[in-house]
Amino acid sequence: MNHEGVNDMSRTLIRFPKGIPGFEGYFQYHLMEEENSLLTQLLSAEDVHARFIIVRPQIFFPDYLSTVDLGQEEAELLEVTPDDKLEVWAILTLCQQDMQKTTINLRAPIVINRRTGKGAQFILSKDSLLSRQPLFSELETDCNEGTMEGVVG
Template identity: 35%
Template structure:
């Protein structure tokens, strides 16, 4: 499990006291969990944003890249809020999690002066849900 643990030197906004998190595969790509090592009651559902928003992009500043020790390998995940009905679930595109899979460092970046918001529909109009009827 050590290879799944990421160090957030400044924690996450609102959860600054938690610095170590495990990135756990749910077995349902593109979803995963970010689980606090310090408090098992603190976890977040994450998603690979490019699956739902292929044109999603942002610029990582040089100081942020240096802080994370990023040379060339980087992973991006975004927090998801599950709603009922499922079609109302949202993804936070304004504050992506940037992860260095080599050095196991991570940070949530807030994109200033961006058109992205904290609540974009996870299932945008170009995607559809296929449910099995019982």
């Protein structure tokens, strides 16, 4: 699948064995990373309309990684070995009228094992983690018009 405007980025193919919740029919995604950028794109190799903006949540929430604990089932899905360094990402919901109202999904991180080329989105059981956590501050986030639920298209 051809994605225009992404030639200046490094591209890594990641397989999501169970898909991404809400997008279970798509299993292959390109992780598009631009040097010196906080934001990364996750683009479906199977449908140009399944596109996500993701970020490493620990950049904005330094203690976040301590809340992500993979269970046995998740570790097996990603084929984790003791030497693997897993990457944790989170999907952003962009507010087109006011970028200050952008939110991050801390409740369901995307975890990637680059060694195996596998990824998965897991829903964490911690009630304190929000699926629409304000990214920049504790701003009011009633952004309904122009909201893109992590999907850019």
